[in-house]
Amino acid sequence: MGFRYDMQNKSTQAQAVVRQRDREEKIREEEYKKKNVEEIKCNRTVKNGDYEAVLFTKGNKNLLELRVSGSAIQNGPCGLIDEEITNWLCKTGSSFINQVKTFETLIITSNDVVNKELITSWKNLRKETQASE
Incomplete structure (x- = not known):
């Protein structure tokens, strides 16, 4: 003081x-x-298909699952072949995680990435629909 x-x-x-x-x-x-002010965490999720994914959480609440397709990882112009995908997804998602209002699963395809940069707005990324049980 x-x-x-x-x-x-x-x-x-x-x-x-x-x-x-x-x-x-x-x-x-x-x-x-x-x-x-809880910290937002980004953790790798279990693979359930041809993609890599991370889950953003705050406390016990899931905020966002961000996936990148296998074709985007292997596609040369995307530039993700030699990239550490989990770190790239965490960095990419961190740029817009505070704008996410409800839990969503977003998928980044090869059309959305050029030279390791997301060229599609996160709002326009493909959304995975959850199957009703």
């Missing part, structure tokens, strides 16, 4: 009380931030 000009003509006891309140308020703010 820096010098508080509003306390310069107050008694030593009043200054001590205000300093203690300032410390307590700072601790409460830090605890609130820790509780409400």
